[in-house]
Amino acid sequence: MHPIGKICSPYKEGRDIPIQGIFNSEAEAWIELKDKYAGGLKDLDEFSHAIILYYFHKSQSEEVQGRPFLEQNKHGIFSIRSPHRPNHIGLSIVKIKKIEANKMYFTEVDVLDQTPVLDIKPYVKYFDSRDNVVSGWVDKHFKDGNIPDETILK
């Protein structure tokens, strides 16, 4: 595994980052790919959203269970989105704004500045959206479709 580029984001510290990018949809960021990968962005501007995979480079630990940001209860690491996970791979769905040369500009950002990027995939509604989703321990924090009281990392 090797970085294919990096993320330039307004979030310089973990405590500034919203729990998910949808909670501060005004923030803008971009991915700057290594020049040799610029051609890989062809036609991605015809998609509204992308899945970005990146390396949680600031995490120094690997847990099997942990506490998510929304509550104090411990859960298995595969039922939370914590960075302190085996292989430290992060995933975000972002909204594509524009593509210029080797840069993809996007909103709905929840990633730290200078994060190494591992992959970009097109978000395809037929593959990636699902109806009748049950979201386990997370559901109780989103009563009536409202966002939770606490949406920023402390």
Added chain:
Amino acid sequence: MHPIGKICSPYKEGRDIPIQGIFNSEAEAWIELKDKYAGGLKDLDEFSHAIILYYFHKSQSEEVQGRPFLEQNKHGIFSIRSPHRPNHIGLSIVKIKKIEANKMYFTEVDVLDQTPVLDIKPYVKYFDSRDNVVSGWVDKHFKDGNIPDETILK
């Protein structure tokens, strides 16, 4: 990066695999985690879906542009879901059936048998589903919400 387990799937050859697991929702598979990660599955059974990340271990090439399975036109590698991509990371949304000890059983499978697993994340509708998605070159293959004529790899 290291495998945290492997996928046991009915698909032994690439040509048997549906383009996405939703096209053969009857097929069943499971992830068998290394014993030390079994505790990481705690509470994942309360979610209906999971995001699995895996290594495309059969891909021998890395392309910057390529042809997707649904058409002959070339696209940037970051606007298609081809395995022949930088870092060879695959991603699928699967439907969780049950969890027993170090095994997660699931349907909506589109992965080759013995594929090394890199991560499992809970699919959270508030983070991972989006409305008003535009899916670029893919949209024309799903007219009126129907699945395309060709849904199995050849």
